[in-house]
Amino acid sequence: MSSRPVAVLHRMVMPGHTCPYGLKAKSLLERRGYKVEDHWLRTREETDAFKAEHGVQTTPQTFIGGRRIGGYDDLRRHFGLHVPARGETSYTPVIAVFAMTALMALAASHAAFGSPFTIRAGEWFISFSMVVLALLKLRDIENFSTMFLNYDLLAKRWVPYGYIYPFAEGAAGVLMTANALHWISIPLALFIGGVGAASVFKAVYIDRRELKCACMGGDSNVPLGFVSLTENLMMIAMALWMLFAAVSPAHPVP
The missing domain is CATH 3.40.30.10 (Glutaredoxin)
Structure with a gap:
């Protein structure tokens, strides 16, 4: 029995x-x-x-x-398991995106150079992340642009920028992945990353506003703050690194 x-x-x-x-x-x-x-x-x-x-x-x-x-x-x-409340803050989408783009970069590096641990893997991690984040925004660009208008300094003054931003981020990411057309990708990443970082810093750390981050798309429950600031600083860092690599002939590719 x-x-x-x-x-x-x-x-x-x-x-x-x-x-x-x-x-x-x-x-x-x-x-x-x-x-x-x-x-x-x-x-x-x-x-x-x-x-x-x-x-x-x-x-x-x-x-x-x-x-x-x-x-x-x-x-x-x-059974004592967590049940998310509607609109509850969650970092799960962020963890999923960055974990997968890191694994993609390591896999691509291994396929191209025989080792997952290369300089190019680090570059690809950032560029892949830019492309995936742009894709998430483009799933519903109307909702993204609406959420973006809550805090972006340029979009508040020129609304079309909220629609342009995901395309610019995706284009910069693709070009950086291809290591091509630096004269487009570097200034593009510096511009959108710089404006984005300034906007997030002002909204969160100066104005002390509690907002949802548009970085994961228009339906995101990720709070505006460290994650969005990191996204923009990553773009700036990648652009500066590629600028250094472009003017430094001794820079090793792998």
Whole structure:
């Protein structure tokens, strides 16, 4: 006889729709050692009747020991897991972007030079990051430009700059990745990075404003501050480094 605790789960499994939260709830319960009595709600009428019977607005619904736990978020809370609040600050997107661009740079360096640890890997890390951050902004340029107008000094005076910025950042990143057309990429990165750094510094450290950063796109929950300032300082540093490399014949490529 099984000693595993039993949980009763009611979830929608219809011909045209399987509730993803129901699947998540089932998986979470099984990972926590529960034997799941899995009850499928196969039609809209069956689902509505279940909701009315238990006085709930959503499915799935989990019951443990005869007590209703609730939906998927309630189940996570029951197990002491974090449930993000709407609009909650999160650095996860930033960590994901920089971790992946770092790995991409190391991989590209290994493919090109036989070693992941080269000067070019450092350059590619910054240029790849610029391209990915530009891509995130271009997913919804309207929302990005609106958020950008909250703090960027130039965009406040000339609104089209909010639309130009992601294209400029992406172009500079691509050219720096290719190590080409320095006469375009270096001044472009210096300009947008300089204006951006000044804007963030003023908004956060002088005016003490609490804003969301547009660096990850228009739907970002990353707070304006260190991350956005770092993005702009990285562009400035990359531009200065490439300027040094361009005028220094002895600069080693790898």
